[in-house]
Amino acid sequence: MxxxxxxxxxxxxxxxxxxxxxxxxxxxxxxxxxxxxxxxxxxxxxxxxxxxxxxxxxxxxxxxxxxxxxxxxxxxxxxxxxxxSKLPQNRPQWPQPPSIPRPPNPFAAPPxxxxxxxxxxxxxxxxxxxxxxxxxxxxxxxxxxxxxxxxxxxxxxxxxxxxxxxxxxxxxxQNRMQPGPWQxxxxxxxxxxxxxxxxxxxxxxxxxxxxxxxxxxxxxxxxxxxxxxxxxxxxxxxxxxxxxxxxxxxxxxxxxxxxxxxxxxxxxxxxxxxxxTPEELAKIKADQEAAIAKAHVVAAEQQTKAAADARKQLPTTQRSDLQIKGIEAGWTHSTVAPEDVLAKMQGDCTRDPDGTVLLGSGQHIATPDSYEVPTTIRAIVLTHDNDIRLGYAADQVIFNWEMQATELRVDGGPASGKYKPGAGKLMANRWVGIEWVIHPDEMI
Known part of the structure; x- marks a missing residue:
């Protein structure tokens, strides 16, 4: 005991x-x-x-x-x-029971x-x-x-x-009524x-x-x-x-x-x-700062590797920097500068050191703040058979809609319900540019 x-x-x-x-x-x-x-x-x-x-x-x-x-x-x-432990290391050990997290009481007053x-x-x-x-x-x-x-x-x-x-x-x-290692x-x-x-x-x-x-x-x-x-x-x-x-x-x-x-x-x-002593405190502070700096370096290295691995999974035969630049050159509408928005965006994604955001299938990214219209959303997308969704507030525009792939699905906003037959189909395995301009009374 x-x-x-x-x-x-x-x-x-x-x-x-x-x-x-x-x-x-x-x-x-x-x-x-x-x-x-x-x-x-x-x-x-x-x-x-x-x-x-x-x-x-x-x-x-x-x-x-x-x-x-x-x-x-x-x-x-x-x-x-x-x-x-002082016990022999080869002594058999039961596996630990799974931990069950307990959420904090939302009504409890802070201590x-x-x-x-x-x-x-x-x-x-x-x-x-x-x-x-x-x-x-x-x-x-x-x-x-x-x-x-x-x-x-x-x-x-x-x-x-x-x-x-x-x-x-x-x-x-020990509870003898309950068998197994997790009594x-x-x-x-x-x-x-x-x-x-x-x-x-x-x-x-x-x-x-x-x-x-x-x-x-x-x-x-x-x-x-x-x-x-x-x-x-x-x-x-x-x-x-x-x-x-x-x-x-x-x-x-x-x-x-x-x-x-x-x-x-x-x-x-x-x-x-x-x-x-002041000297010991200074050393503790220096060690903490060094540990934080090292953690940042390790995190950056892991992020760079993750981005490289994500790029390797893309069909590179379909990707061309000239093609990307050509798409960007075709954009005509004004928009918020990318660095003003991308740095603040949150979600499940991978970032290149140069700031490029990579989104895989099922991943998403969103701004933490709202932006007044008119505003422009631009994306360069490698298409696939699944739908592609661009969301704004609680509304969205859907390409390659699973129910009707050729129909551009518009949910919410000034064009809510104004679906466009034939405008929503994007050919798979192609790099395409999407430029979406939202005005108070229309979307282009």
Whole structure:
């Protein structure tokens, strides 16, 4: 049974012990950096796999109240989970079930942006991000709280934070009533009350940097024999910048222990986080821009190849540049410049690097905007036995109509219903030019 342990905070009690002669109390202020970004890596070693949760957590400080030190901020967590199996690679695997996309609810209101308020010690005053989606792996709690660790009041050398909370686990149970590899596995949720104690101690200072030791002891109220059903123990170090008023780095090690009858499983977990420097941020931006540029090059190469492949499928014996130019020379009516329209047209088509649009059988292209009449539509078409349709708004003109190939079919517009017998037949496998001029009261 696989479990993911998440933390939901019910109530918080803070008690401070000890004292020290440390000059100034540690406070969150974000003086020099209103938008700090941290690189975060969480690694959990399960019996069957190693789970890595890595990415960046970014904060955007909206305001700092100078009178009471309260800070309002938003945040974003761009984390990605990967798994490395410890099981033999030749072990047979069932194929994955087909995914069924779920369309978004059109009546659902858009989610509110994250808004968090803390005091200068990191205690949460209010937050609209406390759900399961904000939980980190490894039972580390809410993602936005990882770099907002609680600080001591006044000038304490050591302080504690005791929290009553609930651990809940979700597991999938096999459904024996449904055979096959894609058995439905309903989720089972189990909740257990627990208590957590975090102990912080200042162990050294180096200029503005204060090194803090962090210890965690968490245990469920429910026990198996003399042991809690779940227990988390560990310690680590936090480097706090007292001048800037923010965490610089964090290194934690903890062990999750799950106890059942005659079985005990331990999951070592490590956490590493540090504030990204301007140089690191510049490199990330440069790498992103390089990746985007490379993607554009690859897309252009693929588009060029697709256009070349599309041209190869055309009966080249019927195509001649002189023939095309001859068709173009025969056009007499004024029209919108092609570059003003073609670049905006949308649909299922292939484009040459020179801007030529290739439409295969069954493909279409359309303008995203409407154009006032008079306007002219021009096309050079390699005819075939299927019908050819030129559409305007909800109306269309049809050549080689399947019901009556010799009749020019006109649906809608000023000439709606004025079909022309004999005018709609186009010989197959010929390059022809179509020039269609639409006026308010006639079409030519």
């Amino acid at each position: 696989s479990k993911q342990w998440l933390i939901a905070i019910l109530s918080i009690f803070v008690c401070v012990i000890g004292s020290t002669a440390f000059a100034d109390p540690l406070r969150y202020e974000f003086k020099d950096n209103q938008k700090p970004i941290y690189a975060v890596t969480i690694r959990s070693e399960l019996p069957s796999a190693v789970i890595t949760d890595s990415g960046r957590i970014s904060y955007d400080v909206k305001s700092v109240d100078p009178t009471n030190g309260q800070i309002t901020l938003s945040y974003s967590a761009q984390m990605q989970i990967s798994s490395e 509110a942006g994250p808004e968090i308020m803390i005091d200068a010690q990191g205690n949460v005053i209010r937050s609209n991000r406390t759900g399961e989606d904000q939980q980190l792996t490894g039972s580390l709690g809410l993602n936005w709280q990882l770099l907002l660790q609680p600080l001591g009041a006044d000038n304490e050398q050591t302080w504690k934070k005791e929290t009553a909370l609930t651990l809940f686990a979700t597991s999938k149970q 439905q596995q309903p989720e089972e949720r189990v909740e257990r009350p627990a208590h957590q104690t975090l102990t912080y101690s200042i162990i050294s200072t180096d200029g503005d940097l204060v090194k803090i030791k962090r210890q965690i002891e968490l245990a469920t109220d429910e026990k198996v024999g003399d042991s809690p059903v779940e227990r988390i123990t560990g310690e680590g170090e936090i480097v706090f910048d007292s001048k800037a008023g923010m965490v610089r780095s964090l290194e934690l090690k903890q062990t999750i222990e799950v106890n059942q009858e005659n079985v005990s499983v331990k999951v070592p977990t490590t956490v590493s986080a540090h504030l990204l």
